[in-house]
Amino acid sequence: MAEQRQRARRRGQGELEALVLSALREADGPATAGWVQERLGGDLAYTTVITILTRLLAKGAVTRERAGRSFAWTPSSDHAGLAARKMRKMLDAESDREAVLASFVTGLDPDDERLLRDLLGRSGDEEER
Numbered sequence: 001m002a003e004q005r006q007r008a009r010r011r012g013q014g015e016l017e018a019l020v021l022s023a024l025r026e027a028d029g030p031a032t033a034g035w036v037q038e039r040l041g042g043d044l045a046y047t048t049v050i051t052i053l054t055r056l057l058a059k060g061a062v063t064r065e066r067a068g069r070s071f072a073w074t075p076s077s078d079h080a081g082l083a084a085r086k087m088r089k090m091l092d093a094e095s096d097r098e099a100v101l102a103s104f105v106t107g108l109d110p111d112d113e114r115l116l117r118d119l120l121g122r123s124g125d126e127e128e129r
Contacts, residue, residue, distance in 0.1 A: 016044070016048070017056055017061070019040055020036055020056065021061060023040055024036065024075045025075050029072075029074070030073060033049045033070065033073070057073075061075065061076055062074060
């Protein structure tokens with residue numbers, strides 16, 4: 001019967017990172033890894049939570065501060081900020097920025113293109129002040 005037991009679905013790294021970030025965003029302030037583990041229902045090992053938090057720290061998605069003998073963790077930005085950081089990182093990795101940006105903009109649907117133009121216009125207006 002052991003072979004008929006269903007194994008727990010293995011989650012991908014990105015999914016785990018998203019779960020941990022979501023838990024941190026629900027916290028009233030900086031949260032410990034133990035709090036995050038508890039918040040996620042305890043189905044992740046404490047060491048797994050620490051590994052995910054350390055990866056998020058390396059990506060700039062969280063910050064940490066000493067809390068006794070461990071750390072308290074805080075998301076460094078919201079979902080939009082994290083997505084923007086990923087976009088900038090990908091853009092920075094390419095040698096032909098103009099081609100990448102042109103391809104991105106021409107691939108936008110009309111509503112998103114209009115929104116981008118409005119945002120760029122507002123940014124230009126703020127720089128003139």
